[in-house]
Amino acid sequence: MAKQRTKGRSAKSVRRFRPLAWVRRWVLRFVAISVGVVLLVVAVHGTVEPPRTFYMGQEERRLGRIDHIWVPLADVAPVMARALVAAEDANFCGHWGFDMTAIRTAIEEGYGRGASTLSQQTVKNVYLWHGRSWLRKALEAVITPLVELVWTKRRIIEVYLNVAEFDEGIFGIEAAANHYFGVPPDRLSAVQAARLAAVLPDPKGRSASKPGPDLRRRAARIQDGAATIRRDGRSACFED
Structure with missing residues (x-):
């Protein structure tokens, strides 16, 4: 049994x-x-400087060196943050990481860049890799809400400005301000800030210090947009 x-x-x-x-x-x-x-990891980077990005490492290996110095947003002229938002994500203070209005417009008009928010671009630059793939977009879609949940809007701007590429081997606003204009980032004028923001779609093909007619026109629109979002309160979420 x-x-x-x-x-x-x-x-x-x-x-x-x-x-x-x-x-x-x-x-x-x-x-x-x-x-x-x-x-x-995202929570830690809400206060601690993230390590150099994957793309920075690629460029450093390719070029031999890169210019990059982290700087707090408090040491950057406020007009630079406004110019960045005006150029890349005018509704930055009003969304949670994804601008649904811009996404719908992008789908209807058949383009993609305008649908990518500063939050998404920051996630891509800090945690992922460049290039188009469904895997990267899926990871970006998962991490972006976490960043929006844990970081302040001001922190997102700070991190973005410190990891963005402004010219070949030039990363971050500290290096960019000195490279193009020979000034520290807290001395940037409204015109200089707008020109720096204007090179971001194509940092290797455009120059903030030697702008062509198209870049001058784009920078002028960005400068007007930066003044507008300050007047109407759309910069309140990242201003002191």
């Missing part, structure tokens, strides 16, 4: 093992752990 009961329990154990349920359970655990690790 004892042997029969033992055999019965063994048979039930075999029957009860469900591979799909086991795999699903471990996948869920892996996802939970991954999200926890990402959230912890």
Whole structure:
């Protein structure tokens, strides 16, 4: 009888093992752990300077060196932050990482750049890689809300300005201000700030110090936009 009961329990154990349920359970655990690790890293970077980005490393290996010095946003002329928002994401203070109006417009008009917010660009620059792929976009879509949840809007601007590429091998607003105009970032004028913001779509193909007609026109629009968002309060979320 004892042997029969033992055999019965063994048979039930075999029957009860469900591979799909086991795999699903471990996948869920892996996802939970991954999200926890990402959230912890994002939380730390809410106050601690992130390491050099993957793209910076690529460029440093290609060029031999890059120019990059981290600077607090308090040491950057306020007009630079306004110019950046006017150029890249005018509704920055009003969204949670994704500008749904811009996304709908981009889909309707068949272009993509205008739909990418500063929050998304910051996530891509700091945590991911350049280039188009569904995997990168999926990771960006997951991490962006976490950044918006943990970081302040001012912190997003600060990090973006410190990791953005402004010319070949020139990363961050400290290096850019000195490279183009020979001034520290807290001495940037409204015109200089607008020109720096204007090179961001194509930092290797445009020059803030030697702007062509197209860049001058774009910079003039950015300068007007920076003044407008200050007047109408759209810069309140990142201003002191």
